[in-house]
Structures are given as structure tokens and as C-alpha cells.
Amino acid sequence: MRRFLRDNGLSLVFGLLCLGALVGQAFAGQADFNNRQLADAGRQVTLLEYVASSDFAVDVAENWQSEYLQFFLYVFATVWLVQRGSPESKLVDKVGHESDEDQKLGRYATERSPKWARVGGWRTAVFSKSLGLVMGALFFLSWLAQSISGRSAYNAGQLAQFQDPVSWLGYVGSADFWNRTLQNWQSEFLAMGSIVVLSVYLRQRGSPESKPVGAPHDATQESG
Amino acid sequence: MRNAAAAACGLVLLCGVAAGCGTGQREAAAEAAAEDFLGALDRGDAAAACASLSPETAEELTASEGEACEEALGAQGLTGGPVGEVAVWGDRAQVRTDADVLFLAELDDGWKVVAAGCAPQGEKPYRCEVGG
Known part of the structure; x- marks a missing residue:
């Protein structure tokens, strides 16, 4: 059990943080919603009613879509774009899909390679892009839910x-939809750009997101 | 990781579906409340029509006209008629008749009319004889 917790600490802690933040958001969102209901002469809702409401769903989904977009773009962009000196980037001469040898594919696959990396054909082609494809699918589903x-x-x-409701297409073209969308996107792009650039010059001892403390600024794809 | 991704995907979909669907019963309840109000207007039963208004709307009408809701509502010249299109979103509804547009809200004691005798004004909110 102890070993399981140690080996999976990162995913467990972030899973719990996500749940804790969602619960906090539910309480804060309910209070905010009920304040607005007072102004609009509506009735007060319970926590359960609020969590099942479209108000809660859109606030959750608009943030989820931008997080998945961030990783979807980053996974694909880092195949072709590099940043010299950043541990978030691969080596500058490795731009592109890289060789089968680099990627342990075909005759370079080892016994421990995943089956879909060994078999070739469409399965290897799909598996070779599965991380980006799943992130992309989660992004589009979250954006649709938003x-x-x-x-x-x-x-x-x-x-x-006392105004008319709008159709789905009308909403997708509305200022509300794009304001919600773009305010999340800009913060994700800022965060990714910041980690790429700051990690060239700054260090965090022991973190795989950083180069070793003593690594030179122009060293790329090292972590420590 | 795969399980987490599947759970995340399912939750987002559920959120979307919960938000977009499940309004059938509530639409029927909002329609019934509108029928009560319109039926009372048809019968000339101002007391029943006033009972179909939200408390805030009834109070506002009384205060603005300086007389009891029944008299004040009668003076507005609202007409009844059959219910046409009904749109329900969250705890709000819009009901159209041949001659009128009503707005309703779902309160603790059911759906109530918050505005009646409403006419569109282009991009601006409807102008309503009662409420609004």
C-alpha cells in the first residue's frame, strides 16, 4: 500500500486536489448563483441543484477544455517546434517524428515495448499519435459540453x-461563448510559454520540469 | 491514467447532457402555469390571474397602479388565448400566445408569471405591461 502510494503520488495528489477544488467551486458557485437569483427575483437553489445546473457545468467545462487544448497543442507542437535551452523541448536537431530507432519501433522495438508499438500497420500508426489524439478528443468533447x-x-x-433565447449556433457565435473560451485560452498559452522560457534560465532542484541546477543555460532536454 | 481520462470524458459529457436535456417535464409544468394565467384572463377572473403572478410582480403592479392587484391587472387590457411555443431554460420560461409573450420563473411554490403583455423591441429586452 505504502509502495503504491509512493509510486503513484503525483496522479493521486493531483486527483485529490482536483476533487477538492471542484467541491470548493461548488460551494462558492452556489453562493454566487444564489446572490444573482436574489437580484433576478429567482428562488434559492440547494447545493445539489446547483451542481446539476448548467451554470456549474459551463464553469467546469470551460476550464477543462482549455486545459486539454493546452496539452493537445503542446504534445503536437513539440514534435516540430523546439526551444534551445528548455527542458520542455527536445534537442534542436531532433525536429520531426524522429527515426524508428529513436522511437523504438519495428525492428528496434524491445520485448518490453507495448504490443501496438511492435505490430506495425495501423495499430502502430494510431498508437504513435495516441497521446495527442486523446488529448484532442477530450478537448473537443469538453468544448462541446461548454x-x-x-x-x-x-x-x-x-x-x-426578458430577452429571447438563442439557438446552439447562435450561442457558438455569441460574445459570451468566445469571451469564456478566449479568457481561458490566453491563460493557458501564457502558462506554457512561461514554463518554456523560464526553465531555460531558472532551476528547481530535483524537479523533472527543470534542468539540473548546474546545467548550462543553452543545454536542451535535460532534467534533474 | 486511462481510467482517469475515461472518467473525465464521461463527466464532461454528463455535464453537457444534463445541461441540455431533461426539460420536458418542466416545460409541461411551465405551460400549465401559463394556461392557468391565460385561462383566468379569458374568464375575467382577475383574482385567479393575480394568484398566477409571482409575488414580486404582483407587489410591483399594486405599487405602480396604486390599487389592488385584481383592479390593476384588469386595467392592463391583457388577453388570454391558447398557449403556443414554450421555451424553458433553467428556472425561466418564455411562453408565446397569438397576442402575447409571457415570462415565467420557477419559484418555491411552482411556476409563476413574472411578466405579461410583452412586446419585442429589437435587440433590447421585451417591454412588458405587467412586470419587467
Whole structure:
């Protein structure tokens, strides 16, 4: 058990942090929603009603889509784009998909390589892009969920203000949808750009996100 | 990791589906409340029509007209008629009739009319004879 916790500490801690933050968001969001209900002469909702509402769903989904977009783009972009000196980048002369030998594919696969990396054909082709594809799929699903739940929350607000509800396409072209979307995207791009650049010159001893403390600034793809 | 991704995917989908669907029963309840209000107007039963208004709307009407809700509502010249299109989003609804547009809210004691006699004004909110 102890060994399991040690070996999976990173995923367990972040999973728990995510759940804790979601619970906190639910309480804070319910209080905020009920404040707005007072202004709009609506009824107060329970925590359970709020968690099942489109208001909660859109607030969750708009953040999830941007996180998955961040990793989706980063996984694909780092195949072709490099940053000299950043541990977030591969070596500058490794731009592209790299050789089968580098990627342990085909006759270079080892006995411990995953089966889909050994078999060749479409399975290896799919497996070779599976991380980016899954991140991309999660991004599009989260963004779709944002558009559906966002339209529902937006239309409730429209009716409370004695205005007509909008269609899904109308909502996807609305200022509300793009304001929610872009304010999340810009923060993700800023965060990724910051870690790429700052990790060239700054160090965090013991972190794989950093180069070793004594590594030169122009050393790329080292971690410590 | 795969399980976590699947759970995340499922949760996002559930959120979306929960937000977009499941309004059928609530639509029927909102429609019934609108029918009660419109039916009362058809019968000239101002007391029943006033009972279909939200407390805030009834209070506002009384305060603005300086007379009881029943008299004040009668003076607005609202007409009843059959319910047409019903749109429900969250705890709000819009109901159209041949001659009118109503807005309703779901309160602790069910759906109530918050605005009636509403006319569109282009991009701006509807202008309503009662409420609004």
C-alpha cells in the first residue's frame, strides 16, 4: 500500500486536489448563483441543484477544455517546434517524428515495448499519435459540453432579462461563448510559454520540469 | 491514467447532457402555469390571474397602479388565448400566445408569471405591461 502510494503520488495528489477544488467551486458557485437569483427575483437553489445546473457545468467545462487544448497543442507542437535551452523541448536537431530507432519501433522495438508499438500497420500508426489524439478528443468533447451547458445557462439569463433565447449556433457565435473560451485560452498559452522560457534560465532542484541546477543555460532536454 | 481520462470524458459529457436535456417535464409544468394565467384572463377572473403572478410582480403592479392587484391587472387590457411555443431554460420560461409573450420563473411554490403583455423591441429586452 505504502509502495503504491509512493509510486503513484503525483496522479493521486493531483486527483485529490482536483476533487477538492471542484467541491470548493461548488460551494462558492452556489453562493454566487444564489446572490444573482436574489437580484433576478429567482428562488434559492440547494447545493445539489446547483451542481446539476448548467451554470456549474459551463464553469467546469470551460476550464477543462482549455486545459486539454493546452496539452493537445503542446504534445503536437513539440514534435516540430523546439526551444534551445528548455527542458520542455527536445534537442534542436531532433525536429520531426524522429527515426524508428529513436522511437523504438519495428525492428528496434524491445520485448518490453507495448504490443501496438511492435505490430506495425495501423495499430502502430494510431498508437504513435495516441497521446495527442486523446488529448484532442477530450478537448473537443469538453468544448462541446461548454457550448451546450453554456447555451443553457445563457438562455436562462436571457429569459430572466426578458430577452429571447438563442439557438446552439447562435450561442457558438455569441460574445459570451468566445469571451469564456478566449479568457481561458490566453491563460493557458501564457502558462506554457512561461514554463518554456523560464526553465531555460531558472532551476528547481530535483524537479523533472527543470534542468539540473548546474546545467548550462543553452543545454536542451535535460532534467534533474 | 486511462481510467482517469475515461472518467473525465464521461463527466464532461454528463455535464453537457444534463445541461441540455431533461426539460420536458418542466416545460409541461411551465405551460400549465401559463394556461392557468391565460385561462383566468379569458374568464375575467382577475383574482385567479393575480394568484398566477409571482409575488414580486404582483407587489410591483399594486405599487405602480396604486390599487389592488385584481383592479390593476384588469386595467392592463391583457388577453388570454391558447398557449403556443414554450421555451424553458433553467428556472425561466418564455411562453408565446397569438397576442402575447409571457415570462415565467420557477419559484418555491411552482411556476409563476413574472411578466405579461410583452412586446419585442429589437435587440433590447421585451417591454412588458405587467412586470419587467
